[in-house]
Amino acid sequence: MKKSVKIRKIIFEILYDIHQKNVNFDEGFLFFTKNISLNDQDRSMIYNITLNSIRSNFYISNILNQYLRKRTSFRVKILLLSAITQILFLDFKSYAVTNDTVEVAKIKKLNPSLINSLLKNISNDIKIINKKKIDYSSIPIWFIDQIKKNNINLNNIIENISKEPSLHLVFKDKKLLRNFKEENIKTTDTSAFILEKKRIKEIRNYNEGHWWIQDFSSMLPIYLSPEFKSKNIIDMCSAPGGKAFQAISRGNEVILNDISIKRINILKDNLNRLRYKNNISNTNALNIGENILFDIVILDSPCSGIGTLRRNPEILFKKNPPNFNSLVNIQENLINKAARLLKKQGILIYMVCSFFFEETKAVKNKFLAENKNFSHYKFKIDKNSKLNKFIDNEGDFYTTPSEFNNHMIDGFYATKFKKND
Ligand SMILES: C[S@@+](CC[C@H](N)C(=O)[O-])C[C@H]1O[C@@H](n2cnc3c(N)ncnc32)[C@H](O)[C@@H]1O
Known part of the structure; x- marks a missing residue:
């Protein structure tokens, strides 16, 4: 042939x-x-x-x-x-x-x-x-229904899917970004979009481990959380590692857990390249022992991934929709486990790359209703910051797939809770 x-x-x-x-x-x-x-x-x-x-x-x-x-x-x-x-x-x-x-x-x-x-x-x-x-x-009917239910503009979302995503890098520190020689557009003092299309390994400072790839919207929740400093942290679902690397780069002690050995192997390669030497655990987060408690628990939960439609447009090409009931069930079990791994006065951050109510606010509301010893802990950022538009009126982080600085970003959600007693 x-x-x-x-x-x-x-x-x-x-x-x-x-x-x-x-x-x-x-x-x-x-x-x-x-x-x-x-x-x-x-x-x-x-x-x-x-x-x-x-x-x-x-x-x-x-x-x-x-x-x-x-x-x-x-x-x-x-x-x-x-x-x-x-x-x-x-x-x-x-x-x-x-x-x-x-x-x-x-x-x-x-x-x-x-x-x-x-x-x-x-x-x-x-x-x-x-x-x-x-x-x-x-367009799949389940998606149109969800878009209507969530009050989102369908045209914008479909147009966004048809555009190629840009590569976004997050740096270990400000100085490494300042000295970075590739053409880029800075999104924060530690992150930037790359302008030239290149193979990842050919981008400068890949081997030196100065940066990792992470979407802009998914780096913002931890970037906008100043309390993530010099703390003991567990990241329950950490692979391939972006959020955990952000926490490590801020001087926290971080344990990185994930259930998938395939993804843990990618995580290990990333950690080695970045020269980070943290403890890794490969278990179902629901089985993590509760004898050691943490100042901060990161739960970047498995979800429909609908926020990543630009990078994973096949979600709408598949014959069957994501199984939302099963995903919400997993999210609820994991968030309740996260609560049990937290010290008093500790912070739990729940994140999903979704912008659908069931996987975001509904999980938050149910968690707060059932866990009276927790209170909602708002994202607080300067009202004049250009990033302020990502914080909704409840103080949660919320984006849909959209344009920022002429580049496309993913849909993402994050909310935080404080354990009071
Ligand atoms: C959204 S991804 C995490 C992305 C990661 N936090 C990052 O920033 O690169 C969700 C992860 O949850 C893991 N996962 C799913 N169910 C799990 C469970 N019960 N226990 C631990 N990890 C789980 C998956 O293997 C997947 O790597």
Whole structure:
């Protein structure tokens, strides 16, 4: 099989698996590429086209509605999605895409003649096709319901998903950022967006461990918590490490726990690169002994990840929605455990990369209602600070996927509690 056909066949397989089996993009990509001999360029081509196909899905669905006369199988639509992404959104040569896609259609028995004629029509119409019109009927209903319930602008969110995320770095200290030689836009005195697109390992000071990657919105809750200084801290769900590294860099004693050995291994690599030597524990946080109590407990809980839609757009491409009931149940169990690991007068910080009520305020409200020895502990920041807009009227940290300093940031939520007795 011609290499370019093989590549396009793999793209189809990854997309189909993400949709059908609810797998994450990275898992699907790894599964279909790990045992195949491909060079770096082929791999990055697969990665790019697949991810961009998912990003363009709602726009291409609108185009397909105009060009497809008959009801068409989902498999054919997926193959067309990746081909149209290449032609309209990634500027590939349309004849090469069409020829290879027709070959894949033959192998997969997916109506090659329909695919051939449709892609030829689209190629002829490149200049007149409206690439920016969303097919709202292709957005999952569960997501639209949630967006309405949470009073969020759907258009803004969908547009944000289609933009590529920028890389955001957090530095161990201010001086390292001041001396950093890559072109950047500072977001705080210890963090910045990188302007040039580069491989992570090629960004300066990677090997020296001066910085780690962390989204701007997810670094802010700890950045905006001055009480995180010279304390004993446990981070119950810490891998791959961003929040814990922030706490370590502020001179706290931090134990880093996570249930996943795979993620703990990534965390260890990160710790080594950053030259941090902290205690790591690999257990279900619900089983952590309660004989040692902490000044601060960080709970960055497992969640739907809906706030990270820009980086994980496949959440809306999967056939099934996240299981919110089960996630909320996990969040409630973990937050109650966090409360038991805390010293009197200690601070518990609960965070999720979600902006949906169930995973954020509802967990907070229930926790406060059931734990009368805890009080809400507000984020307090200078009213004139440009970061003030991220603190809501209850004193919690809250963002939706949105633009900041011309760069896109994730949706994120954090709330803090104090243990009174
Ligand atoms: C949102 S991520 C944490 C991100 C991390 N705090 C950071 O800043 O890089 C949630 C983590 O919770 C872990 N996790 C899920 N259930 C857990 C449990 N019962 N006990 C401990 N860790 C758990 C997952 O493996 C995952 O690494």
